Amino acid sequence: MDTLNGIACFVRSAELGNFAAAARVLGLTPAAVGKNVARLEAELGVRLFQRTTRRLSLTEAGEAFRLEVQGSLDQLHGAMANARARTTGPAGSLRVALPYAFGREYIVPMLASFLEAFPAVRPDWRFDNRPVDLIAEGFDVAIGGGFDMRPGVVARALAPAHRILVASPEFLANGPAIATPADLAGREGILIRSPQTGRVRDWVLSDRHGAEAAVALDRRILFDDPDAAGHAAALGMGIALLAVQSALPWMERGRIVRVLPDWWVEGGQLSLYYPAQRLLPQKTRLFIDHIVECFREQDLPARFSAVDAAIRITRDPGASRR
Template sequence: MEPLNHLESFVQSAEGGSFSAAARRLGLTPAAVSKNVARLEARLGVRLFQRSTRSLTLTEGGERFLAQIGPALATLQEAVAGIDTDDGQPAGTLKVSMGQAFGREHVLPLMGDFLARYPAILPDWHFDNQQVDLVGEGFDAAIGGGIELSAGLVARELARIHVVAVASPRYMKGRKRPRHPSDLAELDTLLRRSSPTGRLRSWTLRQARGEEVTVDLPRPRAIFNDPEAIAHAALMGLGVAMLPMPFVERGLRSGELLRLLPEWHQDAGAVWLYYPSKKLLPPKTRVFIDFVLERFRNERFAQRMQVA
């Protein structure tokens, strides 16, 4: 019987249309996938792919072979995935990437309940604001935004994120509440400098009925490159900030922060749950995905990220 990695390299290349796509799914280099397929062809004495610099297509023999081994390979993979249990319970190390502040505030609090339900799973959670290569770096899942949805990845939306104007009651004491985004120019502002470009990020707010305003900000009180630091500065009463709801929701609920211009916001895109698009996910990954989706849904996370 052929080595399983040779067969997986062939099937993933056929399904993904390239050695590069197969490499991302399998956590290998394109060269390694190509070598596995070449060894399989040599063993079978059949050319499975027609190769060119731009495309990879199955030969007639390759199509027959894919039809023959596809179901059998899926059965083997299911058997391997089933080993990833302990007395019938999901088990093993669960490697997950997530943003630092978001992970600490919204994902880490779930760990106690998750471990109580699945005690044989060992969380290996990476708190990092840099994008990761989910497949290439061997992650089981990732939570965040901006990861390229390449072949081999699935993304489930957890929430659309609104960016809102906030300030502490201490800062606003004796000051007139803004009624229009242009009024923010009269207040001390806490600005964010973009790490990639070094530019100050402008404030653009949109109203539900469609009006959009870009605010002129002539009075920065302080400049940061980290939204979590801006949130702390706002809590200290240093000025007005525009921040994503995950950073300010707790302060708004406790009354430590006030939402200014409640009819206005900026759309910051979505936060997603990413995982490899394997037909048969390991049990530890499947139960983590289901657990996160269930908890975020039950706690109305998506609704909380859009209203104060």
């Protein structure tokens, strides 16, 4: 078991670049992680890391060893968790990363029924709009869009990640009509910075016929949080480009409506991300299946579609309030 602990400390330290970060993931002290790695090096008879005061770097032997053991270590942990689950049921910490508003609005309400069925599972969730490094940071699952598909990560699509233009009815009533994408030019925009780069992307609108047009809004307000952008749009500050899942709560309360309802931005897929292990821990597999089933029961793939949302909400503005 000492050797297994040493390998676990080595792998996490290699992924995260220092003992302190590995210690946080493993629930140990940095000193304990360092000692476990030193014992492993002594047992193997090779130096795995070059150590500096700020960072670790793998030696040639360390990199070769990491490539050989990392997949086996994850598979072994999964097998051990599943063996325990056969007698005790799924148990232990379930580390999940998900965006702030989306997680609160849609995923947290799905948690109660999961915990009722599997009370020994302990959710440990991180809310952050920035995509995490799933493997290096030790998460079981991440939910969102725009993740880098690094080696060792699997994505399971949940729903389309369309973006739509929205504004308050009062804002639209107090300005020129917006009938085509060209009418966006010069209008006040509430835009969102990329959490990865800090920049605003040049988004391109599409319609069902394949036509494309630039989002030519004036960059009047910049936020890094989609919920804040939705709030500002509801207060009449301008036109926001939001993911459908971020816009829906405001739309269903009648606070904002779609602008150019036949146009949207293709944003890929909203997905579940998890480690590519042949033997996933039972708690992880059951949670993934639970979220997929909740999406199906609540018809979220259709609700998050820009096409369906255009038909149901924008065509009949009073429908969500009847």
